[in-house]
Amino acid sequence: xxxxxxxxxxxxxxxxxxxxxxxxxxxxxxxxxxxxxxxxxxxxxxxxxxxxxxxxxxxxxxxxxxxxxxxxxxxxxxxxxxxxxxxxxxxxxxxxxxxxxxxxxxxxxxxxxxxxxxxxxxxxxxxxxxxxxxxxxxxxxxxxxxxxxxxxxxxxxxxxxxxxxxxxxxxxxxxxxxxxxxxxxxxxxxxxxxxxxxxxxxxxxxxxxxxxxxxxxxxxxxxxxxxxxxxxxxxxxxxxxxxxxxxxxxx
Numbered sequence: 724x725x726x727x728x729x730x731x732x733x734x735x736x737x738x739x740x741x742x743x744x745x746x747x748x749x750x751x752x753x754x755x756x757x758x759x760x761x762x763x764x765x766x767x768x769x770x771x772x773x774x775x776x777x778x779x780x781x782x783x784x785x786x787x788x789x790x791x792x793x794x795x796x797x798x799x800x801x802x803x804x805x806x807x808x809x810x811x812x813x814x815x816x817x818x819x820x821x822x823x824x825x826x827x828x829x830x831x832x833x834x835x836x837x838x839x840x841x842x843x844x845x846x847x848x849x850x851x852x853x854x855x856x857x858x859x860x861x862x863x864x865x866x867x868x869x870x871x872x873x874x875x876x877x878x879x880x881x882x883x884x885x886x887x888x889x890x891x892x893x894x895x896x897x898x899x900x901x902x903x904x905x906x907x908x909x910x911x912x913x914x915x916x917x918x919x920x921x922x923x924x925x926x927x928x929x930x931x932x933x934x935x936x937x938x939x940x941x942x943x944x945x946x947x948x949x950x951x952x953x954x955x956x957x958x959x960x961x962x963x964x965x966x967x968x969x970x971x972x973x974x
Contacts, residue, residue, distance in 0.1 A: 747805075749780035750775065752775045752806050755803065757813070760800050768969070770969055772801065775806070780952065781823065784956045785950065786803035789965060792966060799969070815841075817841075817846065822848065823851040823950070824854060835862070838868075842939065845942050848943070852948060855947075856873045857873060865912075871910050877908070882923075884899045884922050885897075886922060906924075907933065911932065916937055918935060932948075933948045933949060934948075943972040944972065947961075947964055
């Protein structure tokens, strides 16, 4: 049994030990211990960020950097996780989901049911970057939530052009802006479910949609293909799009 004096010493040193721990791995799916404030503060939106998988640093950018962007906007209680168990626990408590993952855990029946239940309850969803990829092995996912798929991309600095500046999602933004990012070559679905708000600069002679609204009978959905790494997540235009999209789907 530890002595009281020794326990107090360990408690005092714990923050120092934690500071020395390595940063969470880019493809980590470990729990982060995030919780929403309880009780929920008045006039506060609970926003849950879920993301994990390959080819990106999900903890650093899609979870921590984007949570800081939303925190700075005010009026939001933001939690984030790369973990399936935490996702299933926190999702029913959230008002808005920002999903960016491509990990196989998100293709499970358990998570897909929770995602559809969330949407059916009328809660808003924002799908970012890797979430708009070709996830054909997740039954019904691309059809309902993305209205298409991304089979490939380029990379570099390119220009994004607004196609509709009259929506709350693009309000106050410049007509065009430059960003260094993966240039997603999105392919829309066969129906007429999307309202395109912005396009990537011409890629091989063709423009590709990069921000759009997916029409759904039960909820509001916004998709954003931007967001590979720091150059995107620190870009004021990306930060404005993310914040505006969260506020839009929440209403």
